Amino acid sequence: MQTQRRSLTYIAGRALLYLVLAVSSVMMIVPFYWSLGTSLKLERFVFSSPPQWWPNPLTLQSYVNIVTRIPFMRYFSNSVIVAVSTTLGHAFFDTLAAYAFAKLIFPGRDRIFFIFLLVLMVPSQVNLIPMYRIMATLHWTDTYLALIIPNLTGVFGIFMMRQFLMSIPNELLDAARIDGCNEFDVFAKVVLPLSLPGIATLVIMTFMGTWNDFLWPRIVTNSESLFTLPVGLAQLQMKNTSNVAQIMAGTVLTALPMILVFLFMQRQFISGMMAGALKE
Amino acid sequence: MTVASLSNRFKRVMWKYSMAYLFIVAPVIAMVAFMFIPMIVSFWWSLNDYSGIQAAKFVGLSNYIQLFTNDPIFIKTLVNTTLFVLMGMGIGPTLGLLTALLLNQKVRFQSVFRTAYYLPVMTSLVVVSTIWVMLYNRNGLLNSFVTGLGFPKVGWLSDPRISLVSVVIASIWQGFGFETVIFLAALQSIPRELYEAAMIDGADAFLRFWYITLPSLRHVILFVYIYGIIGSYQVFDQVFVMTSGGPVYSTSTIVHYLFTKFMDLRLGYASAIAYVLFGILVVFSYVQWRFFTERS
Numbered sequence: 063m064q065t066q067r068r069s070l071t072y073i074a075g076r077a078l079l080y081l082v083l084a085v086s087s088v089m090m091i092v093p094f095y096w097s098l099g100t101s102l103k104l105e106r107f108v109f110s111s112p113p114q115w116w117p118n119p120l121t122l123q124s125y126v127n128i129v130t131r132i133p134f135m136r137y138f139s140n141s142v143i144v145a146v147s148t149t150l151g152h153a154f155f156d157t158l159a160a161y162a163f164a165k166l167i168f169p170g171r172d173r174i175f176f177i178f179l180l181v182l183m184v185p186s187q188v189n190l191i192p193m194y195r196i197m198a199t200l201h202w203t204d205t206y207l208a209l210i211i212p213n214l215t216g217v218f219g220i221f222m223m224r225q226f227l228m229s230i231p232n233e234l235l236d237a238a239r240i241d242g243c244n245e246f247d248v249f250a251k252v253v254l255p256l257s258l259p260g261i262a263t264l265v266i267m268t269f270m271g272t273w274n275d276f277l278w279p280r281i282v283t284n285s286e287s288l289f290t291l292p293v294g295l296a297q298l299q300m301k302n303t304s305n306v307a308q309i310m311a312g313t314v315l316t317a318l319p320m321i322l323v324f325l326f327m328q329r330q331f332i333s334g335m336m337a338g339a340l341k342e
Numbered sequence: 343m344t345v346a347s348l349s350n351r352f353k354r355v356m357w358k359y360s361m362a363y364l365f366i367v368a369p370v371i372a373m374v375a376f377m378f379i380p381m382i383v384s385f386w387w388s389l390n391d392y393s394g395i396q397a398a399k400f401v402g403l404s405n406y407i408q409l410f411t412n413d414p415i416f417i418k419t420l421v422n423t424t425l426f427v428l429m430g431m432g433i434g435p436t437l438g439l440l441t442a443l444l445l446n447q448k449v450r451f452q453s454v455f456r457t458a459y460y461l462p463v464m465t466s467l468v469v470v471s472t473i474w475v476m477l478y479n480r481n482g483l484l485n486s487f488v489t490g491l492g493f494p495k496v497g498w499l500s501d502p503r504i505s506l507v508s509v510v511i512a513s514i515w516q517g518f519g520f521e522t523v524i525f526l527a528a529l530q531s532i533p534r535e536l537y538e539a540a541m542i543d544g545a546d547a548f549l550r551f552w553y554i555t556l557p558s559l560r561h562v563i564l565f566v567y568i569y570g571i572i573g574s575y576q577v578f579d580q581v582f583v584m585t586s587g588g589p590v591y592s593t594s595t596i597v598h599y600l601f602t603k604f605m606d607l608r609l610g611y612a613s614a615i616a617y618v619l620f621g622i623l624v625v626f627s628y629v630q631w632r633f634f635t636e637r638s
């Protein structure tokens with residue numbers, strides 16, 4: 063009797079657990095579904111009452127419009143160019159610097175690293191306006207240079223990679239040095255292959271950050287031909303409020319690449335999230 | 343030791359050092375050019391009346407004084423942003439912890455649920471905000487639920503009494519999955535033996551949570567709040583896309599106000615706003631910094 067009651071409460075508890083999980087997950091998915099669904103509707107059915115849960119008729123017209131009437135593919139390729147070059151920059155410069163901070167001995171090392179970390183305290187908005195002026199002075203505003211150059215390396219990436227590289231045993235590096243490798247060879251032939259998982263995490267985090275970045279590209283670009291996806295989408299949303307289906311096609315095209323990358327590289331995403339939060 | 347071998351040794355050491363300096367030269371240049379110099383320039387401008395076109399005019403602290411004594415809109419943005427942080431931090435991490443606790447109950451399809459919570463986190467805030475503008479539309483999905491339940495339509499983003507709450511709701515929806523993922527990983531790293539021992543001692547679920555789970559999570563909880571507070575105080579994208587700070591400044595936030603002053607070419611004034619933000623965040627940033635230095 064006792065065990066039976068316990069198993070009953072157990073089953074009820076499990077049922078409740080799955081119900082809560084299912085309902086909350088649906089609440090997370092519905093806005094995405096709604097944007098996808100809306101992007102496939104005719105504009106006059108977007109706000110129809112009762113709401114149309116399945117687009118009828120189903121049309122790709124908004125997608126056609128967005129790539130023919132608006133340079134959305136241009137935004138897309140700009141986003142790819144900026145995100146890929148920024149990511150390559152971080153993977154190279156952050157890892158190299160992290161290696162120096164983690165494994166090499168040189169005067170001023172700890173002091174410089176300390177100052178690096180100190181800079182993490184300053185919110186980026188403090189630098190924003192002078193940065194804009196620097197870009198303007200160099201005639202870099204409204205070019206890829208302003209979108210890419212200031213973001214090629216960063217303290218957080220260096221910090222994260224340094225934590226990762228410290229776990230590589232020194233004996234391994236010494237062995238390579240005894241075999242006659244110079245420091246760059248040690249880095250390229252020993253450190254780099256071992257740090258690939260860390261770099262994968264760094265790559266994911268940087269790519270996501272750049273792909274979704276808004277304020278900086280919004281400030282340093284004026285021409286539509288240089289807009290990244292978030293800037294282009296925000297502009298579309300403001301100037302074209304009566305065409306919701308088209309705007310939603312824009313959200314789908316902006317979000318989809320990130321979601322696909324995530325589904326293939328979930329593990330790196332998760333460990334990237336962890337990098338800041340947990341002690342190893 | 344001969345002079346030749348000494349100088350050889352010197353050369354080798356120098357070579358070794360120069361290699362290390364070569365490795366860090368790019369970040370150091372970036373740091374100086376894109377952080378230190380702008381920081382100092384920004385502070386200098388905050389003491390000036392500066393439009394970016396005419397020459398700067400030194401005005402001492404008057405930008406700061408004006409912000410706090412003669413700019414009710416700025417005070418409004420301070421209040422709004424603080425309310426945004428309080429509501430967001432009051433609910434977001436709690437939701438993250440609750441969902442993480444649920445997912446930690448040996449749930450099947452755990453990664454599917456986790457992905458659902460996490461999906462908005464990696465989506466651009468511009469995308470998320472754009473979607474919520476549609477959901478919040480007067481004839482949108484949310485209002486069709488509201489009217490379906492027999493209530494009158496809600497002006498989610500057009501009613502200044504609730505517009506800030508609407509922005510908060512969308513922001514929590516976007517962000518709490520981050521906390522879910524972090525708390526879940528932390529929960530999974532708590533040794534099972536602790537719970538088993540507590541159960542033998544007769545501790546019920548609440549006592550186990552209170553005396554084992556919470557203390558084990560204290561580091562992560564601290565991180566989540568510090569990180570969240572710093573991030574939330576800098577809220578911009580949602581406001582820019584969803585409301586542009588309106589209606590009647592009901593959703594205007596510090597960074598959004600800074601942005602509008604920047605667009606008005608009041609660069610000195612905008613710089614002062616940036617430094618006020620820095621001042622608000624400095625305590626939290628200090629804790630975050632301690633967090634990082636302790637680990638390295």
